[in-house]
Amino acid sequence: MNLHENSPIRVHDLVKVYRGKSRNPVKALDGLNMEVARGEIFGLLGRNGAGKTTLLRVLSTLIEPTSGTAEVCGRNVVKEPYRVRQSICAVLQENAVEVFLSVLDNLSTYGRFHSIPRRQIRERAESVMAQFGLEEYRHQKVIDLSGGLKRRVQVAKVFMVDKPVVFLDEATTGMDPVNKRATLDAIREHARQGRTILLTTHILQEAEELCDRIAIVDQGRCLVTGDLAMIKSMATRAYDINVTFERMRPEILETASRYPLLKLRSTSTTLEMSVRGSEVSTFALLDALSHVEPIVHFEVTSASLEDVFLELLGTSGKEGRAGEKS
Amino acid sequence: MKMILAVMYREYRIRTTSLTWLFYDMFMPLTYLLIFGIGFESAFAGGVAVAGDRMGYNAFFLAGVLSMASFGIAINTAYGFFVDRDNGIFYEFLTYPMTRSEFLVGKILFNSLLALVQAAITITLGAVLLGLALRWDLIGLVAFGQVLGTAGWFFFLTTFAIRIRRNDMFNTFLNVAYFVLMFGSSMFYPVESLPRWLQAVSFVNPLTWHTDVLRYATIGAGAAEVVALEGAAFLCFLAVSFALAVQTIRNPLRA
Numbered sequence: 192m193n194l195h196e197n198s199p200i201r202v203h204d205l206v207k208v209y210r211g212k213s214r215n216p217v218k219a220l221d222g223l224n225m226e227v228a229r230g231e232i233f234g235l236l237g238r239n240g241a242g243k244t245t246l247l248r249v250l251s252t253l254i255e256p257t258s259g260t261a262e263v264c265g266r267n268v269v270k271e272p273y274r275v276r277q278s279i280c281a282v283l284q285e286n287a288v289e290v291f292l293s294v295l296d297n298l299s300t301y302g303r304f305h306s307i308p309r310r311q312i313r314e315r316a317e318s319v320m321a322q323f324g325l326e327e328y329r330h331q332k333v334i335d336l337s338g339g340l341k342r343r344v345q346v347a348k349v350f351m352v353d354k355p356v357v358f359l360d361e362a363t364t365g366m367d368p369v370n371k372r373a374t375l376d377a378i379r380e381h382a383r384q385g386r387t388i389l390l391t392t393h394i395l396q397e398a399e400e401l402c403d404r405i406a407i408v409d410q411g412r413c414l415v416t417g418d419l420a421m422i423k424s425m426a427t428r429a430y431d432i433n434v435t436f437e438r439m440r441p442e443i444l445e446t447a448s449r450y451p452l453l454k455l456r457s458t459s460t461t462l463e464m465s466v467r468g469s470e471v472s473t474f475a476l477l478d479a480l481s482h483v484e485p486i487v488h489f490e491v492t493s494a495s496l497e498d499v500f501l502e503l504l505g506t507s508g509k510e511g512r513a514g515e516k517s
Numbered sequence: 518m519k520m521i522l523a524v525m526y527r528e529y530r531i532r533t534t535s536l537t538w539l540f541y542d543m544f545m546p547l548t549y550l551l552i553f554g555i556g557f558e559s560a561f562a563g564g565v566a567v568a569g570d571r572m573g574y575n576a577f578f579l580a581g582v583l584s585m586a587s588f589g590i591a592i593n594t595a596y597g598f599f600v601d602r603d604n605g606i607f608y609e610f611l612t613y614p615m616t617r618s619e620f621l622v623g624k625i626l627f628n629s630l631l632a633l634v635q636a637a638i639t640i641t642l643g644a645v646l647l648g649l650a651l652r653w654d655l656i657g658l659v660a661f662g663q664v665l666g667t668a669g670w671f672f673f674l675t676t677f678a679i680r681i682r683r684n685d686m687f688n689t690f691l692n693v694a695y696f697v698l699m700f701g702s703s704m705f706y707p708v709e710s711l712p713r714w715l716q717a718v719s720f721v722n723p724l725t726w727h728t729d730v731l732r733y734a735t736i737g738a739g740a741a742e743v744v745a746l747e748g749a750a751f752l753c754f755l756a757v758s759f760a761l762a763v764q765t766i767r768n769p770l771r772a
Contacts, residue, residue, distance in 0.1 A: 251612040255768060277614040287609035289527070291534045300530060303523040304613045332534070358612075 200227035205259035219245040221411035234402035235391045242411040243391040281358040290334040305352040323347040359390040399496045435488040520615035524623025546586040546639045554578045567738040580732035581704035591670030595678040629664040658734035666727045672758035726751040
């Protein structure tokens with residue numbers, strides 16, 4: 192099996208510098224490295240301007256990198272852009288739809304561009320419209336649809352075709368929860384069929400739910416790459432512990448404050464704490480507290496992706512560029 | 518070829534969504550000829566002279582209308598890049614499995630077909646309604662001229678439409694280009710009757726070359742060898758414009 196069959200997307204030391212006439216050069220990608228495995232849903236996370244969209248633009252052959260290499264299905268994006276385009280489909284950030292055409296014509300036109308046999312186009316369009324709840328709008332011109340529906344049409348197009356690699360740039364932005372769910376289900380289903388999906392999103396819960404692996408990107412570099420569990424484990428290993436007592440006594444606070452807590456807050460009956468797993472044994476802490484006052488209820492929750500995201504980006508913001516940790 | 522046909526199909530679907538648009542595309546040049554041409558025919562009852570031959574203004578202006586129609590289609594098509602960019606579809610297009618050349622060629626082939634239909638309507642109805650004496654033996658050259666003319670102007674304007682990001686800037690550019698190129702050419706009046714400085718402008722203006730070829734092909738006006746030279750110059754203009762357009766669209770976000 193060729194290398195690219197295992198990893199349809201391979202990026203090595205990728206640099207992209209935008210040089211405008213009226214501004215200083217901007218380094219959007221700064222030596223980025225990553226590989227995405229076949230059938231994987233890979234999420235790119237990062238704040239605005241981190242380089243996510245630039246990476247998708249390079250991979251979809253819209254722009255050429257300044258240096259480094261990027262390959263899609265074993266084809267170099269600079270040397271063989273046409274071959275690369277034959278193996279991808281992309282949803283870019285904008286509402287890319289044919290506003291003067293109907294929903295059905297949008298899907299049919301897209302199908303033609305992707306060489307779907309004419310007799311199959313209608314069939315696939317019907318199935319995609321059903322999947323995305325677009326049937327009742329089939330003959331409506333897209334210019335008359337709401338922003339959310341336009342976005343739905345745009346995303347639905349991608350599922351008309353069977354390209355091995357799909358790029359989704361904030362695909363669910365502007366969708367209502369029901370259609371967001373349909374989109375996420377469709378993404379999952381297509382990944383199961385072996386398509387490789389590289390997506391960017393600002394909705395971390397979505398990434399957490401959907402992605403097999405995640406890269407957090409900042410200032411054009413990958414700060415961390417891995418699966419969700421691994422990424423969470425690379426954070427401060429913070430846990431939130433909420434303990435409820437029948438009544439809050441000063442001794443409870445005294446006992447808790449002996450531990451190196453990241454956060455300590457109390458209400459009339461509940462103590463809210465954040466602890467670093469490496470520094471505090473949760474069981475020891477609970478045990479100590481239970482000796483002061485019987486515990487009625489407790490909850491321990493691990494760090495969310497959002498916690499890790501904010502922590503990593505906060506650190507990189509304060510300390511400048513962090514080294515790659517993947 | 519499949520991709521070129523897909524681009525043409527898309528252009529066709531968009532055009533046919535508006536009957537007004539379609540009517541404008543098909544009949545506007547004829548309307549121009551019937552109103553503007555007839556007005557000037559009355560104003561210049563003595564006609565105009567080209568290379569020593571006198572002719573009625575309507576006959577003279579027919580080629581001007583045809584080249585104006587080519588130029589107009591090219592402007593509309595180039596302006597379509599702005600519409601596509603505003604709708605976000607332009608960059609998505611460039612990720613479709615086709616080469617940049619196929620994209621441009623598909624667009625221009627459809628619009629050249631449009632220019633041909635437009636020219637057929639204008640010439641046929643112009644001849645019938647205005648009684649113009651045409652060189653029917655050269656009608657193939659007219660068709661050739663319309664296709665290459667539309668292509669040349671489209672490729673020329675594409676470079677600017679992609680490089681200029683602002684709609685208002687592109688509008689200003691178009692207005693200036695439209696004004697200078699059209700009025701500094703042989704479209705409305707014979708170049709010989711212009712002041713020397715304006716003649717100089719006109720001689721280096723590709724719109725003059727295009728119009729003169731069409732004038733020769735429609736009514737046989739002008740010296741064949743000069744027209745042949747102008748035709749060759751226009752082909753060079755087309756080739757350079759095509760190369761620049763492909764180069765520009767190859768890296769559209771850098772442009």
